[in-house]
Amino acid sequence: MLYALSTCGWCAKTKQLLRDLGVEFDYVYVDLLAGKEQDDTMNIVEKWNPSGSFPVLVINNQKSIVGFREPEIREALRA
């Protein structure tokens, strides 16, 4: 699951990397959500990443990678 912003450059790069790697993933643009839905989603984002920054990639509901950390993302998805 990728938590991202529709306007953010690093989020776009992360999404493209996941596409290039051919992995299956869902994503949500948190800035396009409104009201309670956005608040609820932010609570989940902050659970994985207390700073509340984007992008946050959550892999199999087990591990999170904050930011466009290409080597880490490649490594984590290799398994």
Add this chain to the structure above:
Amino acid sequence: MPEFTHVSEPDIEQVFLQLKSEAEEGGYHLNPDEEFTKNLVRGLLKNEQRYSYRSCPCRLAQGKKDEDLDIICPCDYRDPDLTDFGACYCALYVNDAIAAGEKQAAPVPERRPPRAMRNRQKATRTAAFSPIAPLPFPVWRCKVCGYLCAREQPPDICPICKAKKDRFERFM
């Protein structure tokens, strides 16, 4: 927030050129990766349509100006991030080495305090000022670039970094 914004390519081009010339004038540089940079400009203009101010494209805005003031581009964190990491949080602004293509921009850790801490800081912030000696004028500090001026009111636009009046704080 529903998606009702439309940003045209000519608008992006115009704002890109304007930001670039303002940056160079002030000793700053935009990211030399034009495609990446123009995408961020698109985000800035999209945010301007959504919120009426150019909130950081890489951070979630609250949509209330006084809560987002610190992340209106250029944000309060740009200059320290340029010093420590060579790029601002979005990598819209970069240092000389990255601008010259000698180094690559890398992700910058978030320096802005998290939501809960920002709310706490807001609750405890005090406006009390007790200068050591009375000054003939108050001193105002631009929170974006650190420019200081002694006058009754801060300027409408920072002469150094072009931040607006509401980005100034009382310094002395």
